Amino acid sequence: MFGWLNTKKVPKADDQIRQNVENFVNPKAVLEKFTAITGIHFNQKESITASKLIYFCRNNHIFSFDELYRCLENDNEILEGLINVLTVNETYFFREARQINFLVDKVVSRKEKVRILCAPGSSGEEPYSIAIALLDRGVSALKIEIVSLDINSEVTLLAREGHYTARSLHKTTQELQEKYFIKEENTLRVRDDVKRLVTFHTINIFDERLFELGKFDMIFSRNMLIYFDEPTVAKAVERLGRLSRTKESLLFFGHADFVKTPVALVEHYDDGIKFYTIV
Template identity: 35%
Template sequence: MQTPANLPGQDLLLTDADFARICQLIYERAGIVLAANKRDMVYSRLAKRLRLHGMSQFSEYLERLARQPKAREWEAFTNALTTNLTAFFREAHHFPMLAEHIAGRHEPVRVWCAAASTGEEPYSIAMTLFETLGAQLAGQSQVIASDIDTDALAKARTGVYPLKQVLELSEERVKRFFLKGSGSHLGLARVRPELSRIVDFRQLNLHAPHWDLSGQFDAIFCRNIMIYFDKPSQARILKRFAPYLKPDGLLFTGHSENFTYLSDDFKLRGHTVYTLAKKPKA
């Protein structure tokens, strides 16, 4: 017998079977593993979609998805269940390491940010390139900023953030890299064009069988996203990263992620920073 198991105040019917199906679908589409304690989060995030479509039961919503495998609603479903916790220069110790790695270069640098979210991380990478390489060489460099969440990417492309958030950066960075809004944009700040110009935002699903990428990168940032994947998915993604990294390239991971015993393609260089353990096979 199905049990709704809804908390008081939850007016939409979410059965155990519905929750299990949602967990299966988001794993199949994005590799995200949802534990049982994420049930309330799933309810609150997807309830907005049900109300938008005038539905009262999650089973009705899931049946609609099943009937329309290529519908745009799948994108909204995935976006709703993606977590976007980020900040400028989050896990700040990584950026001096990136600067040290690229210092003295005479050729453009390429960096891939594999979990771009709303843009704070790739813009932090871009700022580091400008500060380290100078405006001319940094302006020829490239930051590929990918994410599965199209809503987050749309915000990232605008490059507009609350001024309060931007003012947490140093005064020098605020002056160099941001334009403060006025009038109707008072209280906001926009990333300067020279910075946003080198950041290429694109949708990419790390769980997909094909990545629309070419060439190799001096560094790959994949931070605080692998914690949502199971071990087999983590190992598979790490192996796929290897050919995209230059022989001396760096892989930056999140503070709670440890892949030392998960992949023989990488070896630990420093705190949550990895290098290739061996030359990738052609």
Template identity: 30%
Template sequence: MTLTAIETILSQKIGIDASIIGSRKIARAVDNRLSARGISNLETYLKLLQSSSQEFEELVEQIVVPETWFFRDRKSFDFLINFVRTEWLPRFAHTQLRILSVPCSSGEEPYSIAIALIEAGLPTNRFTIDAIDISKHAIAKAKRAIYGKNSFRGEEFVERNRYFQQTAEGYEVIPSIRSQVNFRQSNILSAFSVVQAKYNIVFCRNLLIYLEPSTCTQVVNILDRLLLPDGLLFVGASETGKIKSDRFTSIRQSFTFAYRKVESNQAPLQKTELERDKHLQLNKCDRLYPADREAQAVPGYRPWRKPYPAYRKPTTQSSSVAKNTPTISTISCAKTQPAIHQTNITKPDVSLEIAKQLADEGQVEAAINHCQQYLNSKQTSAEAHVLLGTLHQVKAEYTQAERCFQKALYLNPNCYEALMHLALIKEHRGDIVTASILQQRIQKLGIGSRE
């Protein structure tokens, strides 16, 4: 009962869902604090926890998940660069772009944002980044700005020597990047209770999934207040179902996990309206994701990667549309599939594409149904199993999610997304040994494994 009381305190103060973090992990964290304090029983520790804010902070340090690296979910950063070049710079010649990263963990995300903005052609005096995390140790590491090889995974987003200098301890972020980020230790629930800052873009990735439903709603409300009209919100892959469709519209671009805030005087379009006028939706997508020739018209444009196309429903009348449609093979694990399975993943499938679209819109149940229909005929699609597992994660159905990721790995042992999701599930359940083995497998995939 005492451990349950500790879980309740954690829920009340920082809003975490103990069932997601895992009782075993919390128990292990408490044991570590008992040893550090020289306390022999839980009752004594509970009294200390209730009376000491310092001890509560130390317990939180044991529980937070510091899993992060530079340019994690890189397509979010590809979209950020394209957004700055094609929307921000043409519209705002002198306005400063304000960005919030919360939770910022040990700093890899906000530094990645700064690098991406510079790559987009935005001068350093044209943007500022606020970065907040509840962990004082994470903030201290972020300010130190020296990182080991574990912070650099997958294919390099930029040449490392342009923004880092190698030291005996690792790679240090250069001063011009460090000066763009303002770090602060705080709890998102109270960080803006006095000063109500406003931001054009907010990165809040892989936080909502750990929170109690009521706290999750509270955090989404806070983010809504912080974002300026038409602002962008980036969330984690498993958190799309937690964003309210009456306040945010999905950026329909695969694996971007981004939303645009709906202006107060603008109601989001209903599904029936979109069906009545399909051209309206296509025009909206063209506005959000201009083609390369439109991007090149922006002053100071420098070639980058080809922007990822917006969602287009495949038709039999136009092969060019089908070629530009995001397909199942765009998922990173597809390119490492054995050749025997390629017939299942090389052609766009409406069911799976609709499942992705529904997931982005927060219609999780409908997306699950579409995934299951797809798998009824194509059981060897690792990508479909990964998507279905992610959808089960959104519903906190972790047993079903685990089965899906295991099936994906059976079909493709090198599927990056399946390995990552499964490792996090194992860690949350306190199975550190299995989580470590999976992390080792992820690291062995090496450069280019995600492409």
């Protein structure tokens, strides 16, 4: 776990850390604090997480877990940096194409403008997939507004830039790539008319700023609740539910996001797709 302490070329801060290895023995309080802020639980992965914490401390000249704990209480930059290191942002275009097609059908059947929330949107693949699927079905851009949020500020910046590599695009057809992306050196860039449909925000769903986003007709929340424990899932779902514009607003989750339907939701099935409305 302390392998990096043996490296020959070490930055200055390491000298102090070297003398204080015992200051990095128990990350429990730091992890509990992080969980209280973000909802993210580490379950069995605590030793991997501890290594990441030590590495983070080394890069930020923090000399003990106690000091890191204090920083999480009063240093927003450190908190933001740690969130960017500890969140898992795995995503790709059309990760759940059937759910997206179902959402598109629902939008097509409505006359009014539709507000769609992606919480979380990570580096943009999911909200852009929704935008592309809607445009490709002939839905007018005037009828679409997509809002994406994520707690990680780095992925929010990547999403705004909209450059993607083959790794993100493996489930996207050649035809869609040619229609909605512009080829650049090593990446494909999302076309501006797709970008204009989506706004990206760095927001923690447990922050009151969530409610400044307004109300939505469709809410996509995939693969975030898997990192929370059951009471936190219930709290998150209740907050997302409060963003429903009406009782007809639809909520979509990932297959592994919860086992038991949270009390704030009513479950529905249509055409093999599970979706929810608020109670």
